[in-house]
Amino acid sequence: MCASTGTGSQALERAEAWLASGSLRPTRQRLALARLLVGDGQDRHVTAESLHEAAGTSDVSVSLATVYNTLRAFCQAGLMHEITVDGSRSYFDTRVDSHSHYYWEDDGQLTDAPNKAVQLASKPDIPEGATLSRVDVVIRLRRES
Template sequence: MTAQIPPEARQSAIDLSTAWLSQAGLRPTRQRVNLATLLVGDGQDRHVTAETLYDASRMSADPVSLATVYNTLKAFCDAGVLREITVDGSKSYFDTNLTDHPHFYWEDSGTLTDAPAEELELARVPDAPAGMEIAKVDVVIRLRAK
């Protein structure tokens, strides 16, 4: 789900998105600002796939191509303003919340949401092999109806 910005709040959302890009050292191109506005324009954290962001873009005043969505999401991840969470080794979600936290993956709807970090306890993770370091640990808890 992406931000639905009311017309009267659009300029404020664009300003917030432009600042988000600038703080990451990304040039605020028209396409990046459009996608950033859909992602963070309302100040809320969210999880999106390239396809859901593309669909939201198609409904916006300034749509972009699916290829541009993929390229922009990669640039946002490379700049450190988005975090990619992979489910099933093939489906990627992009999270605007960069804090360490676990996720629920809802199998029935194919959605990803934050899980309460304060309820997760990891006693230990394996040591990294020689010459390697742990870059991150993603915890995805899969849910399905009983």
């Protein structure tokens, strides 16, 4: 994860506002991770491992378990979405509007696909008693040699 945190006070303000928008208490660890995620105002896709590594590089002392728990809390608060690429790999996306993704199998990167990349012809049939939460589409790609 190549996360620039923006200027100090500006990045902190963004992180605080982001946590407040999800009604999350700004603990030291949440603020530190939020600053890495949204401090520069850019959307990003991270794994727990890449965020943990970025935290270590930024001298933020946090365990991998805490990173996982914090990412889950961010998702529950509606600040992020979890995108499962396969049974063993999840990405966390700070962009929460409805959009599709490209998964680049060569290097394991997840990127946003253009809105026109996938268009549903109709709304999926939903079982009685259920409502549509969202539709996740991941388009798997390989770069040509």
